[in-house]
Amino acid sequence: MALFTVQNLSLAYEGRHVIDNLSFTVAQGDYLCIVGENGSGKSTLLRGLLGMISPTAGRILRGDGLGRQDMGYLPQQTKQQRDFPASVEEVVRTGCLNRTGLLPSPDTRTKVEENLRRLGIADLRRRPYAHLSGGQQQRVLLARALCAAQKLLLLDEPTASLDPAAASEFYRLIDDLHREGLTVIMVTHDIPPAMEYATHILHLGTKSHWFGTADAYGKAGSGFTGGEHHA
């Protein structure tokens, strides 16, 4: 059973239809890149997968015992976050809150420590979040997402505000996490890295959608005609 089985899904954002009749699956260990023009509903789809909005039609089935607690989300950064007064450690700790009760659990500390080290930002832990570079800030938010989840990462245009060098470094980091066994679903604008690292591509169009393996997407010439199947 796949982690996600999406059947004939329709989603709306602020009362406007953005996704119609979409079907695809995500299996454990997949690395799915969701691409498409602005306004094609990429972020809305992520929110649908996270269970933050309900389908207007069709279904999103979660399998393999996937619960909300297994999903780590890296939303698009907002402007007010950039100069937010919090230390790296404080931000990462908020990723552990979905498991703890009223009082912080003792393994919060080890979990924070573990993920800070995993992403190579352990020495930044006392630094103010606002003073970090864009790439470092994304690592902090990624560490927070990893605290929340071990199975599945959902990333919404994580490289949008990064310079090219920081962006390619970030893609390599995600690739490492994927190789360690995490399932990755990423919304992105960059087709080349998507083709290089992803196992599957979902292209959202205004009229129709394309879903298939990254290889097949390459053969289709980055268009979405003649792919494995029209989703």
Add this chain to the structure above:
Amino acid sequence: MHEFFSMFEYAFMQRALIAGIIVALCAALLGVSLVLRRYAMIGDGLSHVAFGAVSVATALHLSPLWVAIPVVMLAAVLLLAAGDREGKRGDASVAMLSTASLAVGVLAMAGKGTDVYSYMFGSILAVRIEEMWLCLLLGAGVLVFFLLFRDRILSMTFDESFARASGQHIGRIRLALALFTAVTVVLGMRLMGTLLISALVLFPAMSAMRICRRFGHVLVAAGIISVVCFAVGLCVSYWFDLAPGATVVSANLAVYALLSLIRR
């Protein structure tokens, strides 16, 4: 020295000091989250609603406090807790609610010879026993809330999308913040004045963010700045017979200006 402390021999000054310190502390703590979420004008809106409610209650010979608290709680929930679902509520709706309440309040007061000036800018004599006890209750509630839920408040303030996606119950945190803000505004309004109570929400948080870069530190610094500014402002207000709201806000302004100069 003895002369200095003699002012606190008056019961009204004791009440003003105790109630004011607690309101100042609560407003500062709540203000950090409000300011960071870009809801700074909420305090202003709620105080005007409170003014309207108090005036109408007085005209109808009802208890102003027990009318204002539920009314302002309702307004706070509408503006703060229920919002966000369809994106941020516009500041236009806050402004409409606040000016409308002000108008209703002034009409309800018409011809009653009420001292509108003291309502607008605060009165040192305004705190009654009942309000002081409510302040103590509010202060205990807010302190326990922040001690227990600091991380959750940070999580919701920093990133609502993430908090919601990972299954944190931010709705309850947001509701609690809205209700605490409502009670703080109502209890502080008579002492600080309708037009100036929102400064207690705004200034200490802004000052603290000038010097602190950790969320925990910002909370502590805002609380300390707010309490000290209130105490200084109250004493100045007593000695020079000035409206306490104005002196407390001026003290806050001075601290903010000073910290801005230090940390440029």
